[in-house]
Amino acid sequence: MGNPYDYDTCIRLMEKKGKELFGAHFQIAETDKPLIKRLLVYFLKDSDNARKQNIFLTKGILLAGPVGCGKTAIMTLLRLFQIPEERFILKTCRDISFEFYQDGFSVIQKYGRGNFGKDMLRSCCFDDLGTENNLKYYGNECNVMAEILLTRYDYYVSHRLITHLTTNLNSSEIETQYGLRVRSRMREMFNLISFPQESKDKRS
Numbered sequence: 001m002g003n004p005y006d007y008d009t010c011i012r013l014m015e016k017k018g019k020e021l022f023g024a025h026f027q028i029a030e031t032d033k034p035l036i037k038r039l040l041v042y043f044l045k046d047s048d049n050a051r052k053q054n055i056f057l058t059k060g061i062l063l064a065g066p067v068g069c070g071k072t073a074i075m076t077l078l079r080l081f082q083i084p085e086e087r088f089i090l091k092t093c094r095d096i097s098f099e100f101y102q103d104g105f106s107v108i109q110k111y112g113r114g115n116f117g118k119d120m121l122r123s124c125c126f127d128d129l130g131t132e133n134n135l136k137y138y139g140n141e142c143n144v145m146a147e148i149l150l151t152r153y154d155y156y157v158s159h160r161l162i163t164h165l166t167t168n169l170n171s172s173e174i175e176t177q178y179g180l181r182v183r184s185r186m187r188e189m190f191n192l193i194s195f196p197q198e199s200k201d202k203r204s
Helices: 007-022 030-043 046-054 071-083 093-103 106-113 144-159 169-179 181-191
Strands: 059-062 089-092 124-127 135-137 139-142 165-167 190-194
Touching: 007 030, 007 071, 007 124, 030 046, 030 059, 030 071, 046 144, 059 071, 071 089, 071 106, 071 124, 071 165, 093 106, 093 124, 106 144, 124 144, 135 190, 144 165, 144 169, 165 190, 169 181, 181 190
Parallel strands: 059 165, 059 190, 089 124, 124 165
Antiparallel strands: 135 139
C-alpha cells in the first residue's frame, strides 16, 4: 500500500490477540484481509491511503455483512490500535434496549451523548444494529437506537463525536426499521465498509 504502516504485521497482531480473546481456533481469513486493511487505514489514521480509498477520518465506521462473518470480533480487535483516551466503547444494541426497559429515557442520553458521567464525550460502537426490539417504558414505546443515533448525529455535527456500527441490515432494511431521517443522517456520519454477501459464517 506504499506507506509507513506495516499492515501485515498489524493483522498478525490482531490474529494473536484474537486467539487470546476468542480461543485458539480464531484466525483471520485470507479473503478478509483486504477489508481489514481498509479498516486499519482508518484506525491508524493513515491519511494518504484514506484519501486514496475515499475513507473519511472525521466519520465513523459502519461495518456491514452477513451473520457470523466476524464483524464484532474485528471491531473488538481494532481497539488495539487506539490510544486509551480515544478507544471506543463497544455495546450491543440488544443490551442497550434492555437497559432502556429497566432505566428508561436516561439511557438515550447516556449513549446519545456518550459521556458516561464524565466530561469527555466518548466514541461508541453499537454492535448488531437491527437485533434489538422496540421496548416500552411505562407504556411508552420507543425506537431506542433510532433516538440514540439522532442524538449522536447532533453531537457529530456540533462536537465531531464519532460513532461506529456493525449490522446485518442493508440500507433499505435500515430505512424500514429506523426511518428515512436516520438513514439520511447515517450517510453523513459513517464510512460504509461491507463484507461480501457470500462471506461464510465463521461460527459454523
